[in-house]
Amino acid sequence: MEATIEVAGLHKRFGSTVALDGMSFVVQPGKVTGFVGPNGAGKSTTMRVILGLDTPDQGTALVDGQPYAKLRRPLSHIGALLDAGALQPGRSARNHLLWLAHSQGMTVQRVDEVIEQAGLGTAARRKAGGYSLGMRQRLGIAAAMLGDPPILMLDEPFNGLDPEGIVWARAFLRSLAAQGRAVLVSSHLMSELQDTADHLVVTGRGRVIADTSVAELIAAASGDRVTLRTRERSQAMTVLAQAGGTVATTDRDTLSVGGLPAERVVTLLTEAGVPFAEVSAHRASLEEAYMEMTRDAVEFRAQPVQEATP
Amino acid sequence: MAQATAAGRNATLPAGRARKGLAVLRAEWTKVRTVPETGWLVAAIAVLTVAVSTAVIATARCAAGTGCTADTTKLSLTGVLAGQAVVAMLAVLAISSEYSTGMIRTTFTAMPRRFGVLAAKATVLTGLVLPAAIIAVAGSLLAGREMMPGNGFTAAHGFPLLSLAHGPTLRAAVGSVLYLALVGLLCFGVTVIVRDSAAAIGTVLGLIYLPPIVALFVSSPVWQRRIERYAPTSAGMTVQNTTGMSHLPIGPWGGLAVLAIWAAAALIAGGLVLRLRDA
Incomplete structure (x- = not known):
């Protein structure tokens, strides 16, 4: 044993x-x-x-x-x-x-x-x-x-x-x-x-x-959240919220998006003409x-x- | 088949236990011999006892024609009263230093049988105290033998040379050695219960020195006698008497037995507490 x-x-x-x-x-x-x-x-x-x-x-x-x-x-x-x-x-x-x-x-x-x-x-x-x-x-x-x-x-x-x-x-x-x-x-x-x-x-x-x-x-902790960096924060929030996402502000130019996969976030923002610097699937640290x-x-x-x- | 296995197990069990017991004893011995305090304290038991005895002997006088009634053996062994304080410190440190550092947990992790650890520590302590006590007692008696005649305690005045060939003196000598060992065990048992170094030192010194002092000031003769008969050191020290035996509150070996009962009670109580309490 x-x-x-x-x-x-x-x-x-x-x-x-x-x-x-x-x-x-x-x-x-x-x-x-x-x-x-x-x-x-x-x-x-x-x-x-x-x-x-x-x-x-x-x-x-x-x-x-x-x-x-x-x-x-x-x-x-x-x-x-x-x-x-x-x-x-x-x-x-x-x-x-x-x-x-x-x-x-x-x-x-x-x-x-x-x-x-x-x-x-x-x-x-x-x-x-x-x-x-x-x-x-x-x-x-x-x-x-x-x-x-x-x-x-x-x-x-x-x-x-x-x-x-x-x-x-x-x-x-x-x-x-x-x-x-x-x-x-x-x-x-x-x-x-x-x-x-x-x-x-x-x-x-x-x-x-x-x-x-x-x-x-x-x-489990990471969930389906996507991290988004954009200068047009409020515009992005509106677009993503209308598409059914839950959006939270984490920093001056950073948003945390739930309920939408990363590809869908990119498509939505591109279609609405909202500029963004980075979209990444959020990976939680163990901490x-x-x-x-x-x-x-x-x-x-x-x-x-x-x-x-x- | 099953019977054979059972028999085999029975046959090996005592041997296994003995080996294990020896391992615990060896570990405890390795512990004490690898800290510098041990050597100093053991030496101090002998040195302090002989020094105090010598000082007392040097000041004792028997003027010619006054019919002095001193117990020269007991007088020569007075240093035991001082030496026991060092024995107490050695006994307290034997376990309180493990509690104060937290090492007691390592000890019980390595050796989960707590009674075994207690027994091994008590054995090692006794093994340290006994040789120191033998040297202390021998040195004290030797000082008495050398110096007493010069102070007037001569054979002509009824004081033969101190000698172990003299029955009562031999009893006092052996008894004093055992007395110091038993004081060590008593203090060790008390410390197992108290754990904290400072509290333990206070408790054991109180236990050793307070009853004889209290006995001096108690006005009731009944209570005075009770203290002298049943307090651990008051009773234990009667083993040093070689004269005036009929006036003793308790016989010499009986007195030592009282101390032994105190020591045994402290060890048993310590063992039970050790077993029941979280480490």
């Missing part, structure tokens, strides 16, 4: 705050799954439940088909990076990886391999307290890779990385998925996930709003799609949410 994370019907309250309200999704192997949602959507709580750190009031989380607590040598099943700053400052990166290795019955050779893989190099022998956030992220990724796990779960791994580091991390995550591993990555920067994730689990208020591929999400989705979370919650298969 291929390794996955299966989260089904998680509920959790902290006092009067509902942190998780029926969170359900499955992370597939061989893909990078983006885990996105506004702050307080329950992403970190879900990750803590998956790792057995927090106990849900209801629901189950399975890693590689088992509850986390049942895993023998858990780091060989799942590698996780929750908080890159969670280090004792007086210990070197290498020694941090060493105690983790010892906890799994692994040897120092594996430690040196992941130090190399994460590009820590000679800095690994320095005290972790002096590390930049980017270095800590690399150390956290090294720790996650220690057990060569089929599943990886990273909370905001791009945080604090310099541009070079982001390119590296992106390529690294892609290569992990290409090797057949299941990779779950949370991020608040959708633009990063646009180039990294294959699949998206969008959350809001403790539950899944959308569980879809990146391509589908963008297509826009995400904004549209989370802006009206209620509407999307009414749609069927993909349940985890038992």
Whole structure:
């Protein structure tokens, strides 16, 4: 069986705050799954439940088909990076990886391999307290890779990385998925996930709003809208509205047209003699799609949410 | 077939558990030996204990003909009262430093069996305290043996040289070593419950030093005796007595047992809290 994370019907309250309200999704192997949602959507709580750190009031989380607590040598099943700053400052990166290795019955050779893989190099022998956030992220990724796990779960791994580091991390995550591993990555920067994730689990208020591929999400958000640039804005609006289009002004000389395909817009404007500079089918960025989705979370919650298969 | 598998599993299970337990122990040992604080604190336990003991011994006098009644063994081991503060700090740091940095989550992710982590940490802590305590106690008694006769505590006045061959002195020595180890476990258990470094340091120092001070000022003799019998360190320190045994509020081993019960209770409560609470 291929390794996955299966989260089904998680509920959790902290006092009067509902942190998780029926969170359900499955992370597939061989893909990078983006885990996105506004702050307080329950992403970190879900990750803590998956790792057995927090106990849900209801629901189950399975890693590689088992509850986390049942895993023998858990780091060989799942590698996780929750908080890159969670280090004792007086210990070197290498020694941090060493105690983790010892906890799994692994040897120092594996430690040196992941130090190399994460590009820590000679800095690994320095005290972790002096590390930049980017270095800590690399150390956290090294720790996650220690057990060569089929599943990886990273909370905001791009945080604090310099541009070079982001390119590296992106390529690294892609290569992990290409090797057949299941990779779950949370991020608040959708633009990063646009180039990294294959699949998206969008959350809001403790539950899944959308569980879809990146391509589908963008297509859905883009709709049939056409972007039009013209100096004769009001003239164009009249012509297109008469033809049944819904027209909105987006800029001083830019219109967004709905309900009419691009070719029909060109024909209409040409026939009416309205000058225009550009007509293009609108392609939403992931950021826009995400904004549209989370802006009206209620509407999307009414749609069927993909349940985890038992 | 099924039976064979079940038997096979039963046969490998204890071995697997033992190996896993050793891995957890090894990981916890690797943790403590790779931070600089550990070495300093362990050394400080021995140095501070011997230094305070030596200072007390140096100021003790037995003038000729006054019939002094000092317990020279207990006097020589006074530094334990100071050394226990360092033991407390070592015990608090053993887990509070993981809570303050958030590393406790990494620990429980790598080692999900929390009782196992607790047991391994307690074992490593004890393994650090015991050698330091042995050096501290041996150094203190040696200072007493060397300096006491010069201060008037001579065999002629009824004070033979301090020696471990003397039963009660041996009891005081072994008891003091165990006392320091138990204080460490008590402080560790309390910190597991309290988590925060500052709050834990305050709580354990209060637990160690307040009851003996309160006992001094309580006007009711009944309550004074209760404190001396049941407060963890007041009871535990009775193990150092070698004279006037009939006047002790509790027997030397009984007193140490009271401290052991406190330590066990703190560890059990810590274990339960650790298991029930989100990390």
